[in-house]
Amino acid sequence: MKNCSKCQKDKEDSEFYTRIRKSGLKLQSWCKVCVRTGKIEWRAANPERHKASERAGYLKRTYSLTLGKYNKILLSQDSKCPGCGKLPEKFDIDRDHITNKVRGLLCHCCNVTLGYAYDNPEILRNLAKYLESTK
Ligand SMILES: [Zn+2]
């Protein structure tokens, strides 16, 4: 039996989540019900922070990119898309498709454009010349 520090009820040990500590498995101080409702309440009270933490998790899972690193790249780009110079609501993360390394942040259109041009600067240069020559 353990007393939940949130709802102050005595509950079975199985009603608590465990936490791994150096000294071994420890029961959390809040019971499962309180942890769950606490999470929902926190989300409702902090929708922006919840969104940010979801996004951070997504970045980490998909690109092994931390939010700090993401913000650093963003800052180095002046928070703008290096292609069109726009400020998109959400950036695409541009990766080298061979090494999988994150190259930078692009707006969706510019990222797709790079993909269509096979990430080939030569094609993009030629296209730019072509466009200018037709003016
Ligand atoms: Zn509780």
Ligand SMILES: [Zn+2]
């Ligand atoms: Zn762009």
